[in-house]
Amino acid sequence: MFSLRTVLALILGSSLCLCPFLCGANPKAPLGILTLAHDARLNEAAAFPGLSVFEGEEVSTEPEGRLGVRVGRTTVLLAGSTGATLHGIDNGAHVDLTAGTVSFNSPENGIVEIHAEEAFLRPEKNQLTQAEVSILAPGVLQIRAQRGDLAFRYREEFQVLPEGATYRIYLDSPAEPEGSAHSDAQKPHKLRKVSYFVVGTAGAGLTAWGIYEFAHSSSGMESPAKP
Numbered sequence: 001m002f003s004l005r006t007v008l009a010l011i012l013g014s015s016l017c018l019c020p021f022l023c024g025a026n027p028k029a030p031l032g033i034l035t036l037a038h039d040a041r042l043n044e045a046a047a048f049p050g051l052s053v054f055e056g057e058e059v060s061t062e063p064e065g066r067l068g069v070r071v072g073r074t075t076v077l078l079a080g081s082t083g084a085t086l087h088g089i090d091n092g093a094h095v096d097l098t099a100g101t102v103s104f105n106s107p108e109n110g111i112v113e114i115h116a117e118e119a120f121l122r123p124e125k126n127q128l129t130q131a132e133v134s135i136l137a138p139g140v141l142q143i144r145a146q147r148g149d150l151a152f153r154y155r156e157e158f159q160v161l162p163e164g165a166t167y168r169i170y171l172d173s174p175a176e177p178e179g180s181a182h183s184d185a186q187k188p189h190k191l192r193k194v195s196y197f198v199v200g201t202a203g204a205g206l207t208a209w210g211i212y213e214f215a216h217s218s219s220g221m222e223s224p225a226k227p
Contacts, residue, residue: 032071039065
């Protein structure tokens with residue numbers, strides 16, 4: 001016959017074993033919450049508003065889809081035909097963009113970092129920032145700096161993109177235009193590997209520009225060559 005002390009010990013041991021199940025199967029706190037979901041997916045399942053998003057989860061949209069997620073006070077929106085993976089960072093979110101277009105709105109003391117085609121983009125200052133990043137093709141990005149300056153980094157290249165403009169950025173572009181007859185003495189001291197073009201204002205559509213052509217200079221933003 002069991003003593004009272006033995007029975008109490010068995011009850012206590014059973015309660016400790018069941019504690020992880022009673023306290024919840026997932027001890028990690030959600031990274032964010034979906035605020036908008038239309039023709040969208042969270043991992044492999046259909047997404048809908050109110051779903052929690054956890055560290056490292058994948059989100060994607062169909063061609064006509066949209067998906068919005070709130071991480072703290074920061075909001076991230078995926079346009080159609082977009083895929084991304086979400087991660088948490090201090091005071092914000094890190095978005096690994098694999099295809100399509102993502103836009104974000106980050107408040108003061110809030111950070112969104114976009115990783116696309118090995119390039120990184122984030123607010124340049126601690127201020128309200130609104131921007132949009134698109135992968136147009138392998139090695140080609142388009143960035144709309146709607147509000148707040150943006151810090152752009154690609155390998156050893158760093159550039160500040162001032163607010164109020166739309167930029168088209170070609171990564172790993174040739175050191176000089178094809179067919180150039182420059183001699184070694186005429187080549188710039190530092191050859192650029194990234195080409196920046198201002199193609200319109202952040203709040204308007206892109207300005208029309210002709211045949212794709214690289215323009216290289218030692219400093220400053222570059223405008224597209226006129227057809």
